[in-house]
Amino acid sequence: MGLSVKSQSGVKNPSKYLGNELEYVKKVLASESWSATGGSWNNALERKFADLFGVKYAVALNSGTSTLHAALEAAGVGPGDEVISPALTVIMDSTATIHANAVPVYADIDPETWTMDPADAAKKITKKTKAIIPVSIYGLPCDMDPIMEIAERHGLAVIEDNAQCMLSKYKGRLAGTIGHMASYSFENTKHISCGEGGMIITNDEQYAEAVRKLGGHGFKNLMAEEGRIRLNQDLFQNPNYKRHDVLGWNYRLSEFNAAIAFAQLERVDELVSLRVKSAELFIDVMAGCDFLIPQKCPEGYTNSYYTLGAIYAGREKIGVSWEDFRKEYIKNGGDGVYGAWSVPYLEPVIETMAFAKRCPWVYSSVDYKKGLCKTAEAVQPKLMQFKTNYRNLELAKAKAEILGETIRKLDKRRHS
Ligand SMILES: Cc1ncc(COP(=O)(O)O)c(C=O)c1O
Numbered sequence: 001m002g003l004s005v006k007s008q009s010g011v012k013n014p015s016k017y018l019g020n021e022l023e024y025v026k027k028v029l030a031s032e033s034w035s036a037t038g039g040s041w042n043n044a045l046e047r048k049f050a051d052l053f054g055v056k057y058a059v060a061l062n063s064g065t066s067t068l069h070a071a072l073e074a075a076g077v078g079p080g081d082e083v084i085s086p087a088l089t090v091i092m093d094s095t096a097t098i099h100a101n102a103v104p105v106y107a108d109i110d111p112e113t114w115t116m117d118p119a120d121a122a123k124k125i126t127k128k129t130k131a132i133i134p135v136s137i138y139g140l141p142c143d144m145d146p147i148m149e150i151a152e153r154h155g156l157a158v159i160e161d162n163a164q165c166m167l168s169k170y171k172g173r174l175a176g177t178i179g180h181m182a183s184y185s186f187e188n189t190k191h192i193s194c195g196e197g198g199m200i201i202t203n204d205e206q207y208a209e210a211v212r213k214l215g216g217h218g219f220k221n222l223m224a225e226e227g228r229i230r231l232n233q234d235l236f237q238n239p240n241y242k243r244h245d246v247l248g249w250n251y252r253l254s255e256f257n258a259a260i261a262f263a264q265l266e267r268v269d270e271l272v273s274l275r276v277k278s279a280e281l282f283i284d285v286m287a288g289c290d291f292l293i294p295q296k297c298p299e300g301y302t303n304s305y306y307t308l309g310a311i312y313a314g315r316e317k318i319g320v321s322w323e324d325f326r327k328e329y330i331k332n333g334g335d336g337v338y339g340a341w342s343v344p345y346l347e348p349v350i351e352t353m354a355f356a357k358r359c360p361w362v363y364s365s366v367d368y369k370k371g372l373c374k375t376a377e378a379v380q381p382k383l384m385q386f387k388t389n390y391r392n393l394e395l396a397k398a399k400a401e402i403l404g405e406t407i408r409k410l411d412k413r414r415h416s
Contacts, residue, residue, distance in 0.1 A: 013391045016193070017260070019267050024259035031255075036060070036216075037229045039255035045262045046227070049184075049199055052167075052268065053176055057208035057224050059200045060258060061215045064163040064185025066251035067198035068096035071181045072131060074210035075157035077102045080362045081130035085161075086116040087343045087373035088380060089135040093161055094344040101359045102130065103366055106345055108373035112296035114138070114309065114383075117375070118146035125150070131157040134179065136165030138295055138385070139275075139304035141175035148178060159183060163198075164306035166191035166272050171300045181207050186261050189389060191271050191304060194260035197253050210246075218248030227252070272304050275388040278396035279305035282386050285404035286310060291317040292384070292407065308386040309340070311379065318414045322382070329406045335399055340383035343376050345369075 024041070033039040042060050050058035061067045077083060079101040085093040087106040094104040107121035116134050132151055134142035142160075151158045160176055162168075163185035168175045176182035181204070184190075186197030200211045208224035216222050219229045220243060230236045236243075253261075264271065286292045291314040297303045314320040320328075326337045344350055345368035356363035370377065386403070390396035 013395060016391070017263070018391075019263045021260050021263040024263050025256055028255045028259045034255050036227050036252040036255065036258070039228075039258070041255045041258035041262060042227050042253055045253075045258045045265065046199070046225075048262060048265050050201060052265070053174055053182075053201050055177055055201045056203045057201065057205065059208055059211045059215070059224075060227070060253045060261075061198045061200065061211070061251040062253045062257070063196050063251070064161075064183055064187060064190075064198040065092040065096055066215060066249070067183040067185075067200045067211070068092060068133070068159065068161060069099050070211045070214040070249075070251060071159045071183055071200055071207070072096055072100045072102065073214050074207050075131050075159065075180070077130045077157075079359055080128060082126060082128040083131045083133060084116075084121050084124050084129060085133040085344075086135050086137070087345070087376035088114050088137060088340065089161070089344065090163075090341055091344050091347055091349065092163075093133050093135060094350055097133075098355050098358070101362060103128070103362060104344065104350070105129070106343070106368075106373050106376075109137075109376045109379065110143075111375050111379065113140055113143075113298060114295060114376075114379060115140060115142040116147070118143055118150060120373075121147065122150050125154055125156075129154060129156060131159060133159050133161050135161040135163075136168060136175055138309045139165045139168055139306040140295060140297060141165060141168050141170040141178075141301055143298075144170050144173075144175075144178040157181070163187075163190065166268065166304045166306075168304040169302040176201055177203075180204060181211070186257070186264075189306075191275065191306065192261055192264045192268060194253075194257040194264065197257045197261050213246045214248050215251030216248055217250055218244045218246035220245040274391060274393065274396075275305045276303070277393055278388040278390045278400075279303070279308040279386075281393070281396050281400035282308050282310075282388075282403060285400050285407065289407050289411070291411075305388045307338070308388050310384050310386065311382045312384045313382065314410065318410055320410050320413065322384070325406070325410065326384070328410060329403060332402050332406050332409075333399075334402045334406065335387045337387075338385040340380050340385060343373060343380055345372055346377075 158179035
């Protein structure tokens with residue numbers, strides 16, 4: 001097999017919407033009921049999602065960030081409270097926390113799984129801690145038993161951020177069913193996608209109702225399992241009717257997005273399996289390579305591989321920089337390799353503390369600086385994220401082979 005992309009010509013990713021997406025979108029159009037307040041696709045999507053996880057409630061919102069914000073507020077997180085999230089994750093766990101006027105506190109990560117280190121999370125607990133957001137990074141669940149034990153001991157809410165994790169398992173249990181709430185994203189790159197969207201799942205009726213109301217303008221007739229607001233026309237049309245009893249936002253998911261997400265959910269097993277099988281092809285070609293070490297998946301866990309993360313140690317081992325390895329792989333026909341996001345507290349939005357003016361008394365003693373979470377800071381610059389979002393295993397195989405050849409070619413430098 002040559003390194004040229006030409007050898008794969010004709011092998012293409014099939015369309016992203018191979019199922020009922022188009023048919024369902026047409027149905028929404030024809031219904032002329034395009035908002036979650038009146039349509040039924042949100043409700044259908046929520047029921048299907050809840051059933052998939054075997055939980056009582058699912059509440060659809062318009063992103064995996066609005067879900068985090070609403071979940072934090074539903075858990076009672078407010079000004080001055082502290083929320084612990086890991087130091088290796090996207091910015092949204094921090095920004096959702098700040099939007100609740102709370103303080104992001106960072107727990108370091110495990111050096112091999114890159115998920116939150118429960119022992120470090122325990123060290124970060126203070127009297128102000130109100131919630132923990134374990135993030136299933138790249139699709140790998142966190143070590144949830146000690147996290148739940150810490151949370152129970154201190155009376156904290158646990159919100160699993162599973163934006164990157166679909167149907168992964170932790171010790172036989174589905175990730176998302178262990179914390180008090182779990183948050184999902186249907187943004188364009190996720191396992192289930194409708195452009196933008198999100199979901200909270202929970203077994204707690206109060207949390208579900210609060211999330212729905214916070215995301216739905218605080219309409220008082222919203223319930224844990226019902227997002228439509230005009231079900232009782234006599235009440236709703238009456239001028240004396242008071243509608244709102246909670247401060248809310250409009251985080252509702254449109255019916256178009258709900259219909260697309262519903263169609264995607266019908267194919268969830270296939271969509272997850274394609275990512276897992278793609279990741280396995282890449283892991284296979286990394287076997288025996290001492291400068292690309294894939295994310296560890298501990299015994300008893302499964303990983304749904306939103307993306308395949310690997311630590312690149314090529315600079316030390318073969319004298320090839322991160323950038324040059326990436327360039328070579330792409331030149332040989334490989335797909336773009338992403339680096340991992342900066343640790344959140346070194347992103348300008350957090351590091352500069354410009355947000356503190358929203359609530360100065362809350363942030364007066366907060367100080368984010370380099371060195372806060374040493375393992376995350378050491379791992380982050382070395383990470384390479386390989387694409388798993390193939391809809392055609394033949395194509396994934398071709399790209400994995402290109403990676404294998406790139407590894408072999410560059411490895412020769414060590415010996416020459
Ligand atoms: C771990 C994690 N949390 C939260 C989010 C936010 O989701 P969304 O983009 O739907 O707001 C994402 C998505 O990028 C994510 O990867």
